[in-house]
Amino acid sequence: MNLGPYAAFILAAYSLTTAVVVALILWVLLDYRVQRKLLADLEARGVTRRSEPPR
């Protein structure tokens, strides 16, 4: 695969897009872990919504 004289521009475009996509994936994964942990801590202390029976 020969990217020609403008290889640096092509590689920069793909590298930057990869960085943005990885950042988005990490954002949703880490946020999910944090929210699940906070919910689990609250539920372990017996705090539940009115629509749910206490655990």
Added chain:
Amino acid sequence: MEWIALANPSRFLALAERLLPWLAAATALAFAAGLYAAFFVAPEDYQQGATVRIMFIHVPGAWLGMLGWAIMSVAALGTLVWRHPLADVALKTAAPIGAAFTFVCLVTGALWGRPMWGTYWVWDARLTSVLVLFLMYLGLIALWRAIEDRARAARAAAVLTLVGAVNLPIIKFSVDWWSTLHQPASVFRVGGSTIHPAILAPLLVMALAFTLLFATLYVSAMRNEILRRRVRTLRLLQVQTVQGA
């Protein structure tokens, strides 16, 4: 199940748990096929040479940047007309994802422009209107952070979103209404695409991959936002219980 039934946060969470593994797998498969086609199947363009490969990420970035705002506009109607909490979740979570794809569009466009146009940036109507879209995304995210009352923030964001939707047709038709350095529409246009099938096919596969990625991130972010609101509700309940004791 009726579609309206999904507008219940608990049902949405259950559906998201089932849907996300399939969406993630489909995204990975589509990207594998799209990247292979982009680098090993698609020929070089007779004018752009190998830089045509930048189009395989630039064009989907542009489409999804606009799709994000279109989704937010529909959700804004849900917030203002029906005051449905899931509509606000849908609006709020699309903003950072739409902003990220618009950013990809702008930066990859600049990296393509330097070797092809001789400049990273020109203030033509298409580029400027997409920059305005990106700035509106940032403004919307800032608005949410600036207003503490969630209901007020949701209404203000919904109004700003609907006002900002005016920019979508401006972006789309800017290349027809004004004389721009940016090329006119070449994929979706009356009379069919002007792109050779050998380059159009990888572009469409990459567009599918990016759309699946958008959907995966969006469903994940909506799930996270629903959980965040549950945490907030439980904390308020905890405080009320302590104060009532």
